[in-house]
Amino acid sequence: MPEATTVPTHCPYCALQCGMNLRPTPDAELPVEVTERPDFPVNRGALCGKGRTAPAVLSSRVRLTGPLVRDPATGELVPAGWDEALAAVADGLRRTRTGHGPDAVGVFGGGGLTNEKAYALGKFARLVLGTSQIDYNGRFCMSSAAAAHQRAFGLDRGLPFPLEDVPRTGCVILVGSNLAETMPPALRYLTELRENGGRLIVVDPRRTRTAEQADLHLAPRPGTDLALALGMLHLVVAEGRVDEEFVAARTDGWPAARAGAMSHWPEHVERLTGIPVPLLREAVRMFCEADGGMVLTARGPEQQAKGTDTVGAWINLCLATGRAGRPLSGYGCLTGQGNGQGGREHGQKADQLPGYRKLDDPAARAHVAGVWGVAPESLPGPGRSAYELLDALGGDVKALLLMGSNPVVSAPRAGHVEERLRSLDFLAVADVVLSETAALADVVLPVTQWAEETGTTTSLEGRVLLRRRALTPPPGVRGDLEVLHGLAALLGWEKGFPTDPEEVFDELRRASAGGPADYAGIGYRRIEEEQGVFWPCPETAPGEPPHPGTPRLFLDRFATPDGRARFVPVVHRPSAEETDADYPVVLTTGRVVSQYQSGAQTRRVAELNAAAPGPFVELHPRLAERIGVTEGRPVAVHSRRGTAVAPARITTAIRPDTVFMPFHWPGEGRANTLTNPALDPVSRMPEFKVCAVRLEAVEPA
Ligand code: SF4
Numbered sequence: 001m002p003e004a005t006t007v008p009t010h011c012p013y014c015a016l017q018c019g020m021n022l023r024p025t026p027d028a029e030l031p032v033e034v035t036e037r038p039d040f041p042v043n044r045g046a047l048c049g050k051g052r053t054a055p056a057v058l059s060s061r062v063r064l065t066g067p068l069v070r071d072p073a074t075g076e077l078v079p080a081g082w083d084e085a086l087a088a089v090a091d092g093l094r095r096t097r098t099g100h101g102p103d104a105v106g107v108f109g110g111g112g113l114t115n116e117k118a119y120a121l122g123k124f125a126r127l128v129l130g131t132s133q134i135d136y137n138g139r140f141c142m143s144s145a146a147a148a149h150q151r152a153f154g155l156d157r158g159l160p161f162p163l164e165d166v167p168r169t170g171c172v173i174l175v176g177s178n179l180a181e182t183m184p185p186a187l188r189y190l191t192e193l194r195e196n197g198g199r200l201i202v203v204d205p206r207r208t209r210t211a212e213q214a215d216l217h218l219a220p221r222p223g224t225d226l227a228l229a230l231g232m233l234h235l236v237v238a239e240g241r242v243d244e245e246f247v248a249a250r251t252d253g254w255p256a257a258r259a260g261a262m263s264h265w266p267e268h269v270e271r272l273t274g275i276p277v278p279l280l281r282e283a284v285r286m287f288c289e290a291d292g293g294m295v296l297t298a299r300g301p302e303q304q305a306k307g308t309d310t311v312g313a314w315i316n317l318c319l320a321t322g323r324a325g326r327p328l329s330g331y332g333c334l335t336g337q338g339n340g341q342g343g344r345e346h347g348q349k350a351d352q353l354p355g356y357r358k359l360d361d362p363a364a365r366a367h368v369a370g371v372w373g374v375a376p377e378s379l380p381g382p383g384r385s386a387y388e389l390l391d392a393l394g395g396d397v398k399a400l401l402l403m404g405s406n407p408v409v410s411a412p413r414a415g416h417v418e419e420r421l422r423s424l425d426f427l428a429v430a431d432v433v434l435s436e437t438a439a440l441a442d443v444v445l446p447v448t449q450w451a452e453e454t455g456t457t458t459s460l461e462g463r464v465l466l467r468r469r470a471l472t473p474p475p476g477v478r479g480d481l482e483v484l485h486g487l488a489a490l491l492g493w494e495k496g497f498p499t500d501p502e503e504v505f506d507e508l509r510r511a512s513a514g515g516p517a518d519y520a521g522i523g524y525r526r527i528e529e530e531q532g533v534f535w536p537c538p539e540t541a542p543g544e545p546p547h548p549g550t551p552r553l554f555l556d557r558f559a560t561p562d563g564r565a566r567f568v569p570v571v572h573r574p575s576a577e578e579t580d581a582d583y584p585v586v587l588t589t590g591r592v593v594s595q596y597q598s599g600a601q602t603r604r605v606a607e608l609n610a611a612a613p614g615p616f617v618e619l620h621p622r623l624a625e626r627i628g629v630t631e632g633r634p635v636a637v638h639s640r641r642g643t644a645v646a647p648a649r650i651t652t653a654i655r656p657d658t659v660f661m662p663f664h665w666p667g668e669g670r671a672n673t674l675t676n677p678a679l680d681p682v683s684r685m686p687e688f689k690v691c692a693v694r695l696e697a698v699e700p701a
Contacts, residue, residue, distance in 0.1 A: 007470035008037055011051040012112070012450035013596045015158070015335040015460040016183040018043035018051050019531075022451055022470040030059055032451065032471060040531060042163060042459070046185035049608060050596055056605045057449060058471065063433055063604075064446030066476035077434075077444060082478065082486075088443045089401070090490035092426035093129060096399035102130035102380070106389055106397040109348035110404025111138035111337030112597075114455030114467070115519075116504040117480045118339070119354055119511070120497060121403060122347025124484045127372060128491050132383035133397055135350040137405040138343045139386035139684060140412070144307025145297055145333035146344060147683040151308070152315045152331075152566050153324075155516050155559035156356070157462040157535070158341050159296075159332035162551045167192035169328045170290025171199040173283070175225060175314060176300010176689070177334050180209035181593040186334075187213070199286045203228065204300060205588060206618070206660055207653035216283055220273035222588045222658055223575035223690035225301045229313035230572060231269030232284050233261035236320055241288040243322030250325055250558070253567035257316045260569040272572060274655070288321055292328040299336065299590070303688035305678040309570040316567050324565060325554040335460040337597065342458030345517040346508060350389070351382040354508055355515025364515070371511045372496070385684030387412060387677050394423025402429045403447075403480055408436040409598035410663065412686040414672035415642045430483055435600040436666045447480050448473040455501045456527065461551075463532035464522050513539065516559065521547045575690040576678030577640070579657075583692035585623065586658045587637065589671045595664035603664070612662075615646040615669030619695070620656040624648060629697040636696045637661065639674035645698060659695065663688075 005024065010017045019040025022032045032055050036045035057063065067085030068077040080088075096104050107125040109118060118136075125134040142158065149156035166172060166189040179186050190200055190213055202214035203225060211217040220228050236242060237258060247254050266277045287293050295318050301310040315324070315331045323329040335341050347354045347368075357364035359382045369376040384392060390411055393400060400421070411417040421427060421440050429441040438444045452473035458464050473479075478486075481499045488497040498504055502524050513520035520539035526546070527533055534549040557563030579586060594612035596602045603609060617635045629635045629648045636645045637659065646661065646669035654660055661671035676691040 006035070007468050009451065009467045009470060010457065010465050011047065011338070012054050013050050013338055014183050015337060015340045016042060016186055017338065017457055017459040017465050018047050018185055020047060020051060022055070030055060032058070042461070043185040046188070048184040049594055049611065050602055053605045053607050055451070056607070057432065057601045058451055060433070060604045064431065064444065064477070065474050066446060068444040070442045085443050085445060086483070086486045086490060089428040089445070090487055092399055092428060092442060093401065094491060096426060097129065100398055103133050104396060104398045105129050105131045105133065106393065106400045107131065107134040108386070108389065108400060108402040108405055108407070109134070109136035109343070111136060111141055111340040111343040113343060113348070113404045113480065114339060114457055114501070115342040115346050115464070115508060116455045116501045117403070118343050118348045119346040119508045120481055120484050120504055122354065123372065124488060124497065126379050127374060127496065128488050128493050130380060132380035133389055134348060134383055135386040135389050136343060136348045137386060137407065137410060138337060138340050139349070140303070140410065140686060140688065141299070141336045141340050142302055142333050143683040144302040144304070144680055144685045145311050147308040148311035148315055149333065151312065151568055152319070153554060153558045153560070155553065157553060158335040158460040159462065160330055160553035161332065162461050162463070162534070163189050165328050166190070166294065167196050167198065169193070169198060169292040169294050171201065171287050171293040173201045173203065173287060173293070173295045174210065175203040175295065175297045176302070177296060177298030178204065178208040178210045178590065179334070182298070182336065182591055184593060199290055201283050201286060205655050205658050216279070216286060218275050218279060218283060219655055220275055221655065222586045223304060224273040224572070226306055226310040226313050226570065227264060227269050227272040227572035228275060229310070229317055230261050230264035230570070231266050231273070231280050233313070233317050233320055234264050234269070235266060235281060235284040236288060236317065237262060239284065241284065242320050246322035247320060251319050251565045251567055253569070254320070256569035257320070257567035260571050261316070264572060292326070293318070293321065293323040294329060295331050296334055298334040300689060302333070303685060304690060305576040305680050305687040306573055307680045307685045308682040312568045313570050316570070319565055319567055325558060327552070327555065330554070339457040341460060341462060342456070342464070345458065350385055355512030355519070356517035357515045367514065368511050371507065385679070387679060387686050388684065390417045390420055391677070393420035398424060399426040400424055400428070402427070402437065404431070406435040406437045406598035406600045408440070409666045409670060409672065412672055412675040412677040412688055413641045414670055430480055431600070433600055433604060435598070445483055446477045447483065448477050453479050453501070456505060458535070459532070462534050464519065464527055464535060465532045466524055466527040522549070576687050577676050577690070577692045579692045583639065583694050585693050585695055587639065587661065587674055587691050587693040588658060588689050589661050589663045589675060592662045592664070595662065597664070599664035615644070615662060615665045615671065616649040617646050618649045618651060618654055618660040620654050621650050621652060622656045623659070623695070624650045627695045627697050634698045634700055636698045637674060638694045638696065639676070639691050641676070642673040644669055644671060644673045659693065
């Protein structure tokens with residue numbers, strides 16, 4: 001039921017966190033509708049189809065409206081009361097902990113959880129369960145960019161500048177990002193860039209709708225963008241385009257990075273990437289001769305087993321050309337999930353404590369333990385990364401509490417992950433629908449959705465935003481904070497897990513104070529009054545004006561101890577799985593505009609399903625002819641991990657040696673059945689974007 005006339009809020013889906021208004025309707029089937037919120041500066045009223053239709057999930061007939069518990073006699077999930085369901089979860093977690101130790105209990109979170117939930121989940125894992133085994137699906141999203149950001153600049157914030165700066169720079173290199181599909185309202189920043197005379201270079205193996213906007217489209221073979229960046233840096237040096245003054249004044253480590261780049265001759269880079277040398281030279285000229293420049297990356301370069309080094313190579317290019325730490329220039333990552341940024345700052349990541357503090361830092365442990373009222377030595381150490389945790393299920397991790405994620409569809413080597421989940425002694429899932437992962441659970445807890453609860457998210461710009469509750473949730477569902485409160489109480493923690501989001505946020509502010517992601521000066525009221533506040537925003541002394549927040553980072557100094565950025569020497573290396581005679585084609589995966597992540601919500605929206613009803617295999621006409629498949633006919637894609645089958649979509653917009661599949665669907669067409677879980681050694685990111693496959697035309701079933 002709507003609670004007010006019109007409530008300004010934000011979209012539940014991607015990291016752009018578009019502003020929108022929710023207005024009540026007389027329609028009992030759809031009690032609120034989305035209207036434009038033109039005053040919110042990031043999207044100025046524009047929304048994609050996912051945002052416009054988001055209320056449909058609130059009143060969907062398939063949403064969960066009461067807990068489910070697996071009946072041991074029949075093996076079926078059957079309705080249960082909340083007391084019974086919570087007791088079953090507490091019992092399952094307690095039994096495992098007692099029998100096998102705290103690290104036998106795992107916790108898996110999500111990049112869509114609000115800051116308050118991410119914070120409470122990390123605290124719950126480390127205090128109540130005492131486990132080190134917590135990570136989240138954001139590890140699969142932007143962790144390579146986060147690691148590279150930390151390594152070079154000493155701090156990770158997706159974009160160290162607001163999006164409004166993008167149209168005012170001279171040239172943008174957009175690497176492995178298809179904004180036209182992933183966050184369409186952001187495309188206008190690139191359109192305005194070109195209207196202002198700026199240049200756009202898109203690096204993508206597919207000629208996407210985003211690439212069609214570019215002045216220059218470079219389509220490298222998947223897995224070779226590290227070599228591409230090194231080749232460009234080689235030319236920057238060879239053509240005397242290094243900003244020597246900036247390099248000397250603001251950076252360290254240039255000689256080693258320079259040597260790495262100089263070993264990548266343009267002709268060698270052409271052989272690796274397929275990009276002709278003249279195009280490489282044109283890209284360098286465009287970037288270096290512009291008045292300011294940015295490199296923006298997304299999942300393309302990041303979701304690789306060398307993702308950290310690949311992003312590092314693009315950062316080196318920015319540093320060598322003086323395009324970092326200056327107004328209207330820099331490197332940024334276009335984070336994907338709704339709270340992908342905040343989700344990695346507040347303690348649900350295996351190695352982190354709130355405020356983006358490191359779990360193995362004694363001072364950080366002491367600070368957070370002080371806020372939590374426990375001894376620092378009682379906090380467990382760092383745990384496993386997301387895939388490693390999923391891979392350990394049924395082994396030494398025997399029970400799992402999962403919130404806001406659907407790894408049966410979204411994890412790499414998903415068939416194996418599904419088997420691991422099935423092998424658990426106990427699985428509890430909190431979700432809004434019976435996702436493919438929830439369907440495997442022993443207990444399913446139905447939780448509130450975005451419009452039914454208040455909480456903050458942090459957008460890809462590092463802008464902390466507030467979603468206000470606009471609807472009374474159905475009687476059978478509870479908020480995630482209530483779930484954690486109830487479980488904590490059953491496990492002996494009567495205090496420490498409030499259900500009021502503002503109370504949790506105030507504690508989060510204290511826990512983050514003085515840390516890299518300092519939220520101490522950010523309060524709910526201020527967020528509303530200022531259309532969001534950029535972190536870091538420390539609390540100021542009484543009587544002093546409040547800190548203004550920090551829309552632009554690194555202008556005076558980088559966040560390293562000495563204030564200087566670090567070049568990190570990197571060299572090209574092959575993907576973890578190269579093509580061969582048995583698997584001669586490269587598979588790359590990604591998204592389509594009308595579905596979101598594992599599709600758990602968007603596959604329940606009729607309008608979105610009509611626009612994007614199922615998976616497909618995008619391939620070049622020459623490849624289609626070679627395997628004898630025609631448009632719309634089923635094609636089997638085999639990798640070393642399994643087979644997926646989906647209709648062919650034939651287009652010249654993709655390289656002839658590459659196929660593309662979107663990953664939003666389960667079942668026969670599940671793209672992640674095929675993907676390779678080889679991990680980046682620094683970020684522990686799996687190699688979603690590159691694996692070797694074989695194609696085969698099949699008869700329709
Ligand atoms: Fe929502 Fe992202 Fe679409 Fe904006 S672009 S409406 S935040 S899904």
